[in-house]
Amino acid sequence: MPDTPATPVESLPFEAALKELEKIVDRLEKGEVPLAKSIAIYERGEALKKHCENLLKEAEARVQKIRLGADGKPKGVEPLDD
Amino acid sequence: MTTCLLHHPVFLDHLTPPGHPERPDRLRAIADALDRPQFAALLRIAAPHSDMEDILAVHPASYIERIRTAVPQEGFAAIDADTFMSPASFTAAMHAVGAACTAVDEVIAGRATNAFCAVRPPGHHAEPEVAMGFCLFNNAAIAARHAQRRHGLGRVAIVDWDVHHGNGTQAVFWSDPSVLFASTHQMPLYPGTGAPSERGAGNILNVPLAPGTDGAGFREAFTTHILPAVDAFAPELIVISAGFDAHRDDPLGGLLLDAADFAWATGELMRLADRHAKGGIVSLLEGGYDLAGLAESAAAHVAALMEG
Numbered sequence: 001m002p003d004t005p006a007t008p009v010e011s012l013p014f015e016a017a018l019k020e021l022e023k024i025v026d027r028l029e030k031g032e033v034p035l036a037k038s039i040a041i042y043e044r045g046e047a048l049k050k051h052c053e054n055l056l057k058e059a060e061a062r063v064q065k066i067r068l069g070a071d072g073k074p075k076g077v078e079p080l081d082d
Numbered sequence: 083m084t085t086c087l088l089h090h091p092v093f094l095d096h097l098t099p100p101g102h103p104e105r106p107d108r109l110r111a112i113a114d115a116l117d118r119p120q121f122a123a124l125l126r127i128a129a130p131h132s133d134m135e136d137i138l139a140v141h142p143a144s145y146i147e148r149i150r151t152a153v154p155q156e157g158f159a160a161i162d163a164d165t166f167m168s169p170a171s172f173t174a175a176m177h178a179v180g181a182a183c184t185a186v187d188e189v190i191a192g193r194a195t196n197a198f199c200a201v202r203p204p205g206h207h208a209e210p211e212v213a214m215g216f217c218l219f220n221n222a223a224i225a226a227r228h229a230q231r232r233h234g235l236g237r238v239a240i241v242d243w244d245v246h247h248g249n250g251t252q253a254v255f256w257s258d259p260s261v262l263f264a265s266t267h268q269m270p271l272y273p274g275t276g277a278p279s280e281r282g283a284g285n286i287l288n289v290p291l292a293p294g295t296d297g298a299g300f301r302e303a304f305t306t307h308i309l310p311a312v313d314a315f316a317p318e319l320i321v322i323s324a325g326f327d328a329h330r331d332d333p334l335g336g337l338l339l340d341a342a343d344f345a346w347a348t349g350e351l352m353r354l355a356d357r358h359a360k361g362g363i364v365s366l367l368e369g370g371y372d373l374a375g376l377a378e379s380a381a382a383h384v385a386a387l388m389e390g
């Protein structure tokens with residue numbers, strides 16, 4: 001089924017997830033999605049959106065760690081353990 | 083008061099490929115639910131074959147011919163990714179239109195106050211020249227036109243609470259202010275139309291609901307937008323595109339309605355029909371793909387129609 005890519009959402013990198021999400025939104029808006037698959041595709045979009053939001057949140061936290069660590073000089077990226 | 087139930091065995095002969103959600107078992111589930119003693123008073127009428135003139139009021143002859151000749155000798159013919167025909171599908175579609183128009187006749191003649199048509203295939207996605215979303219002929223649009231052309235009614239309101247937007251019905255009446263089309267539906271979802279900005283000649287009212295909207299959210303939207311618009315329009319007949327796929331268990335929708343919500347909406351529309359249309363309501367089955375949710379919701383809807 002070309003409409004529902006098999007790649008698990010959690011394993012997708014940000015760029016790929018966002019690209020697929022944009023494609024889904026575009027297809028839903030254009031009405032290109034068959035009725036019987038519309039809800040599955042919408043739910044895939046929801047999962048992608050959540051995944052993208054999580055990745056962004058993680059990236060944001062990482063940026064904050066750099067800033068916090070840059071009291072004197074930036075120490076580079078600290079591992080995120082929370 | 084009397085409530086009609088329009089049905090026909092040929093609706094079970096419209097077959098779809100294995101695994102297709104729009105399947106004959108949907109009507110079997112509804113028939114079983116309406117077999118209970120509380121529904122004994124229903125006036126049951128076998129739907130006649132439709133009059134071609136009625137269909138021609140919505141679909142051009144070339145389209146009807148295209149659908150007729152698409153009927154396969156055996157197996158299935160695919161009209162699009164969703165929409166299939168089996169050997170009996172054209173006949174079933176003709177009887178579905180016949181059910182809708184007969185229900186209008188019964189209600190306007192006063193032999194019944196209201197009517198429910200347990201039909202397949204459904205209709206609200208069918209545009210004048212496009213079969214789609216499991217739909218071949220637009221039963222609701224044809225019923226409204228039938229009421230106007232055969233019975234001289236002026237204003238007809240079509241209220242569509244199927245979880246999917248009734249793009250076909252909207253297309254038919256886009257520039258016809260004599261018909262109000264008022265719809266609640268999930269957005270985003272198939273078919274992608276149904277934004278509030280789609281207003282037609284001011285006679286189209288789209289009230290999209292966010293995924294996850296529950297019964298309280300639905301009732302609020304219905305009370306705030308749909309009911310006042312129908313009341314102000316003062317229709318001489320209300321047609322309901324009654325899909326039950328906004329039910330919480332439906333596999334094709336993401337709304338969280340219960341059977342009681344459909345009964346509530348039915349009661350609210352009956353109050354408006356009493357005010358403007360001598361109680362006249364013609365309700366047509368559209369979607370609804372969870373057999374238990376569909377049967378329970380349709381039964382609650384019909385019970386409300388009977389209670390008055």
